[in-house]
Amino acid sequence: xxxxxxxxxxxxxxxxxxxxxxxxxxxxxxxxxxxxxxxxxxxxxxxxxxxxxxxxxxxxxxxxxxxxxxxxxxxxxxxxxxxxxxxxxxxxxxxxxxxxxxxxxxxxxxxxxxxxxxxxxxxxxxxxxxxxxxxxxxxxxxxxxxxxxxxxxxxxxxxxxxxxxxxxxxxxxxxxxxxxxxxxxxxxxxxxxxxxxxxxxxxxxxxxxxxxxxxxxxxxxxxxxxxxxxxxxxxxxxxxxxxxxxxxxxxxxxxxxxxxxxxxxxxxxxxxxxxxxxxxxxxxxxxxxxxxxxxxxxxxxxxxxxxxxxxxxxxxxxxxxxxxxxxxxxxxxxxxxxxxxxxxxxxxxxxxxxxxxxxxx
Amino acid sequence: xxxxxxxxxxxxxxxxxxxxxxxxxxxxxxxxxxxxxxxxxxxxxxxxxxxxxxxxxxxxxxxxxxxxxxxxxxxxxxxxxxxxxxxxxxxxxxxxxxxxxxxxxxxxxxxxxxxxxxxxxxxxxxxxxxxxxxxxxxxxxxxxxxxxxxxxxxxxxxxxxxxxxxxxxxxxxxxxxxxxxxxxxxxxxxxxxxxxxxxxxxxxxxxxxxxxxxxxxxxxxxxxxxxxxxxxxxxxxxxxxxxxxxxxxxxxxxxxxxxxxxxxxxxxxxxxxxxxxxxxxxxxxxxxxxxxxxxxxxxxxxxxxxxxxxxxxxxxxxxxxxxxxxxxxxxxxxxxxxxxxxxxxxxxxx
Numbered sequence: 001x002x003x004x005x006x007x008x009x010x011x012x013x014x015x016x017x018x019x020x021x022x023x024x025x026x027x028x029x030x031x032x033x034x035x036x037x038x039x040x041x042x043x044x045x046x047x048x049x050x051x052x053x054x055x056x057x058x059x060x061x062x063x064x065x066x067x068x069x070x071x072x073x074x075x076x077x078x079x080x081x082x083x084x085x086x087x088x089x090x091x092x093x094x095x096x097x098x099x100x101x102x103x104x105x106x107x108x109x110x111x112x113x114x115x116x117x118x119x120x121x122x123x124x125x126x127x128x129x130x131x132x133x134x135x136x137x138x139x140x141x142x143x144x145x146x147x148x149x150x151x152x153x154x155x156x157x158x159x160x161x162x163x164x165x166x167x168x169x170x171x172x173x174x175x176x177x178x179x180x181x182x183x184x185x186x187x188x189x190x191x192x193x194x195x196x197x198x199x200x201x202x203x204x205x206x207x208x209x210x211x212x213x214x215x216x217x218x219x220x221x222x223x224x225x226x227x228x229x230x231x232x233x234x235x236x237x238x239x240x241x242x243x244x245x246x247x248x249x250x251x252x253x254x255x256x257x258x259x260x261x262x263x264x265x266x267x268x269x270x271x272x273x274x275x276x277x278x279x280x281x282x283x284x285x286x287x288x289x290x291x292x293x294x295x296x297x298x299x300x301x302x303x304x305x306x307x308x309x310x311x312x313x314x315x316x317x318x319x320x321x322x323x324x325x326x327x328x329x330x331x332x333x334x335x336x337x338x339x340x341x342x343x344x345x346x347x348x349x350x351x352x353x354x355x356x357x358x359x360x361x
Numbered sequence: 362x363x364x365x366x367x368x369x370x371x372x373x374x375x376x377x378x379x380x381x382x383x384x385x386x387x388x389x390x391x392x393x394x395x396x397x398x399x400x401x402x403x404x405x406x407x408x409x410x411x412x413x414x415x416x417x418x419x420x421x422x423x424x425x426x427x428x429x430x431x432x433x434x435x436x437x438x439x440x441x442x443x444x445x446x447x448x449x450x451x452x453x454x455x456x457x458x459x460x461x462x463x464x465x466x467x468x469x470x471x472x473x474x475x476x477x478x479x480x481x482x483x484x485x486x487x488x489x490x491x492x493x494x495x496x497x498x499x500x501x502x503x504x505x506x507x508x509x510x511x512x513x514x515x516x517x518x519x520x521x522x523x524x525x526x527x528x529x530x531x532x533x534x535x536x537x538x539x540x541x542x543x544x545x546x547x548x549x550x551x552x553x554x555x556x557x558x559x560x561x562x563x564x565x566x567x568x569x570x571x572x573x574x575x576x577x578x579x580x581x582x583x584x585x586x587x588x589x590x591x592x593x594x595x596x597x598x599x600x601x602x603x604x605x606x607x608x609x610x611x612x613x614x615x616x617x618x619x620x621x622x623x624x625x626x627x628x629x630x631x632x633x634x635x636x637x638x639x640x641x642x643x644x645x646x647x648x649x650x651x652x653x654x655x656x657x658x659x660x661x662x663x664x665x666x667x668x669x670x671x672x673x674x675x676x677x678x679x680x681x682x683x684x685x686x687x688x689x690x691x692x693x694x695x696x697x698x699x700x701x702x703x704x705x706x707x708x709x710x711x
Contacts, residue, residue, distance in 0.1 A: 083603045086607075089625040098613070146611070
């Protein structure tokens with residue numbers, strides 16, 4: 001069981017700083033997912049933990065010991081690469097045994113460990129094949145097997161599923177979750193896919209431009225995003241975020257903008273006249289016959305049978321996405337009146353920081 | 362065989378011969394003659410007798426005069442087709458030649474001799490391989506010693522070359538450091554310096570190290586080749602960085618990464634360099650000639666030079682031994698070319 005702690009970690013390539021002081025603790029046995037758009041530094045951060053990249057300042061601690069100057073091979077971590085990085089000239093068995101041979105483990109122990117891992121990953125029949133002769137999913141398993149046999153202090157995954165097709169990705173995702181449940185090690189997982197993050201993580205770290213935006217459990221981030229970026233990044237399809245201005249009203253405020261005036265209860269930190277924005281997830285928007293908050297024209301409908309997505313345009317509004325369970329009898333071109341569930345409405349200030357997650361009662 | 366026939370009759374389209382077909386075949390045939398002609402000529406000539414070699418006009422096949430045993434003569438006598446004074450043509454053996462007249466004898470009837478002007482007789486020749494060109498040097502000259510010296514030089518030098526060149530290439534390909542490209546340019550730059558320029562300084566160094574007249578004097582100075590470093594380094598650059606990092610995560614030491622990951626993946630480039638090195642070392646003449654002065658350390662190429670005296674060049678031996686020295690390199694090439702496949706090392710990726 002291993003705890004990994006980052007303290008004020010900074011990383012610069014020459015004059016360009018790419019990681020701007022990260023503080024983070026990954027608790028022992030935790031499945032921690034780094035998520036963020038490409039170029040946000042999530043892979044760099046993982047490689048810093050692995051020891052494949054140095055840091056400019058700060059400290060990386062594994063189980064309380066600072067490992068800044070300890071090379072990757074001595075840190076006792078195992079990494080699964082995006083490209084798998086299997087040794088093409090070695091058989092599956094050799095690929096898995098390589099790390100153990102390097103640590104001078106007795107033959108019999110190596111054999112036992114490789115066999116056990118192969119069994120766990122259903123690779124038993126392929127042990128003597130070269131990676132070339134394996135499918136993408138099998139290669140992925142070998143890469144994971146290579147990490148498992150080492151019995152590492154922690155597992156590091158660098159976008160391990162991004163080269164698989166959609167179906168296999170879902171299957172491997174479940175296998176990874178099962179794997180974590182069965183071996184229970186500390187795992188750090190990098191992905192740009194927020195669905196992977198939501199489904200796998202105990203804790204999600206949302207990164208942007210080398211900074212941590214928010215850390216929390218998946219539902220924490222979903223329900224209480226701390227700023228507009230996290231609100232937009234977590235959740236699929238993404239949250240509708242609409243620019244507005246606050247106006248005074250007798251019993252609270254009115255958010256007004258192009259073609260809408262939405263009365264809301266008072267929000268701490270939002271004064272009449274302030275520029276702001278509000279967000280509402282597609283699943284928290286509904287069509288109404290009564291007084292609409294927003295009105296828009298449907299431009300595209302996606303009927304999936306069990307659920308329906310509507311994409312709507314309104315004057316001066318960004319595209320608004322609506323997600324309802326069941327089948328809706330709505331055609332493209334139809335006018336819809338939309339009502340916002342106030343309790344699920346997020347209000348952000350002019351800088352994008354959250355003022356309220358849910359307004360009113 | 363079918364494939365060969367297919368290759369030899371390949372043409373541009375399905376129909377008649379296009380002029381480009383004719384052109385291609387003529388051009389390729391010219392190429393074959395240009396490349397193989399001298400080798401074929403060398404091999405055929407190596408089986409000719411000294412007399413056959415200097416003959417003009419030269420014969421294509423190795424021919425030699427038939428000699429017959431004649432009663433009353435100790436040595437076999439050469440056989441001639443002779444036109445006698447009466448116009449009859451007989452096969453006679455020559456006993457001796459006096460000026461423009463030769464004294465002939467009929468092998469069937471040894472008592473009868475003839476006197477024939479030499480322009481009335483013509484040599485009778487048959488196809489015969491002068492195998493003594495091969496057997497004599499093997500017995501009389503220290504051929505096996507030269508051969509073993511050459512083999513030692515070639516094998517050891519190639520092993521040393523591959524080892525140090527691949528290690529240098531590893532450093533210049535895998536590690537990122539300031540001045541990496543400058544060093545590479547410097548290494549390549551040494552290609553500009555011809556060996557004749559550094560001959561004397563290198564000789565002085567070798568002498569100071571006391572290596573004159575030892576095979577090390579041949580092996581060591583040329584072991585690090587810029588060509589080899591460049592070739593291997595460029596190939597190693599194509600090895601995905603992830604593999605090296607995966608090996609690092611797998612607790613591999615630098616030596617293990619080099620020997621167990623990078624070297625096996627660089628096999629095609631290593632094979633190319635091995636072929637080059639073997640050819641360079643086996644055919645090297647100038648440097649061994651300079652540093653090897655005692656015949657027991659001669660390599661084959663220097664040994665061959667011994668057949669070439671100041672006044673007398675023993676062409677038949679030189680040609681025969683040249684053929685022998687060609688055989689190993691040819692075999693090595695035939696064996697190693699299988700490894701020169703351009704498969705890049707990313708079969709385990711993605």
